[in-house]
Amino acid sequence: MLTTSELQDMYRLMALITATSNRACAEVKAGSLQSAFYPVRGLEGVCAALGVAKQPGDQLVSTYRSLGDALAWGSDLRRVIAEIYGRADGVCGGKGGPMHLHDTSVGYMTSTGIVGSGIPIAVGLGIAAQLDGPNSNGTGRAVVTTFGDGATSIGAFHEGMNMAALWKLPVLFLCQNNQWGEHTPIAEYAGSTDLAGRAASYGMTAVKVDGFDPVATADVLREALERARSDGGPTFVEAMTYRLTGHSGSADYSYMPAEELAAALERDPVPSFRRAMLTSGQISEADLDSIEASVAATVDDAFTFAQASPEVEGHLRYRDVFAEGASLAGMGVRA
């Protein structure tokens, strides 16, 4: 059972993710943001559920479509947006960009632009968590990796899932099934579209959940993370959603069946959750309004901050190729 304050947190997170994703797309379309940005519309409920289910110490490996995951994991919005702009105040100092957000200060370990490649990396973090064992309070840490439905087709997925099941690693494989891999619908690339069914065959717990229902999703994720932290092994969660935009911030989506998209938009996470909260009376209209107003102000502030953030200084070009002290002279870089 989620408390009222958790429900409010979830609403705030969902509203923040929707507003930030929409604003970034608008900036890309206006030409004021030169960046390959991947919108997260449709995933807000899954991300908000992750935000309430995670605990400090848990670690995350995400993808290029990571804005929602980053905010759920507690990364600072201003610095995330500055990174999307490639500016000095970005979470990676501007050298990562939107596909490669990292924020180790909150346990957000890495993101990949290579479909499926985060899965074996999460497995390695899972081995590390298992070897480290429980902390002084007796709890272990869980590792979460998020990826799309399309990632279940690549070899890295198979290799990582097998290893995680073999070694009973504390990893949550969170498949954000938005039914599309770029411009191809799932039925056109998978012999079986029952991804949870496939995951179970590796020998791990696999659950399918309605990703448009943040409360149900939070329950499933909590259970999976609890299992991981208490050495109960990995879980695969297939959160069923739908991509409510094109593939990228600027992509055309005329190829998506209009009725299918319209039906999915009926379940658009923020308005649906708002209706549900009003119906059940769990959050008052005044509270919902005030959350939305504060979110709008926060998003404006973050974009203003990012746009004012300085460009990365030229002398940083060769920093962090290797740790400080390694000479790049033989490779043509004279200090």
Added chain:
Amino acid sequence: MNEQTPLTETMTMAAALNSALHLAMDADSKVLLLGEDVADPIGGVLKISKGLSTKYGRDRVRPTPIAESGIIGAAVGLALGGYKPIAEIMFMDFTTVCLDQIVNHAAKLRYMSGGHTAVPLTIRTGVGTRRFGAQHAQNLEAWFMHTPGIKVVVPATAADAKGLLMSCIDDPDPCLFIEHFDLVFTQKDEVPVGEHRVPLGQAAIRRPGDQVTVITYGTQVRTAMAAAQELAEQGISVEVIDLRTLVPLDMDTVLESVEKTRRAVVLHDAHTFCGPGAELAAQITENLWGELLAPVLRLGAGYSPVPFAAGLDFHPTADDVVAAVGQLLGR
């Protein structure tokens, strides 16, 4: 009678590598080994990890499924999680199936995260011999030299194998450590007992000389030394440089030598075309154009897959080196 501890011991490269692994695992519980067949009783297909799983357990010496992307990906994750993994990829040819994890992840995470994530990972991999055919004998080091963010290390002696491997394990960045099957069992030399480190990025002058510099690494160091000996008997003085690491590349030692000899041959098992020698030749030429008495020559494998047929020429021989040196001297 006082028993004196010997400072060095004669060892094969295989034994030197095994000793480095034992010392590293003993010194730091964060050092882990993972790969196919690495655990006892086999202890690795070349038995280089022999005894380690028995001593340190299968949590630290972890035999894995046949899954190279999984192995390197997991090693990257372990590195992010605070460990110092040593991942074994049985044959260098199999790096092709985990290039993504090496090139896009291990080599780039420090940079892309603005220095927030280090990947202190050592990948040990073997280059097979021609008797395995074209998919188990490739020298692909140039590919990795072309990827900023990963160090590339190739020992030629047993002592260096130990010293360079220990340095790779200590290093805060990913290192690709290349072990030639040809050397692993047949190369024997004096290896320091106990901890031994050879810094990455320092070439060794294996034989001083003043007429021609032969720049090489790995198995071809032997070829160069044999040729230099033969040439010395003819009164020709050759300096032999063993690069030891290709990234970082010790151009200072190379340029200093060629400034003196004014003639250079670059020699390796890898293909001549777009091989490491192309980079060396270009840098020597750019820096010493006015000093050179002849164009820099490259000796490497010709442009074909590795032929199984022993009757077909492939890697440069001492005769090739002697001929190249003769050409540079106008003989």
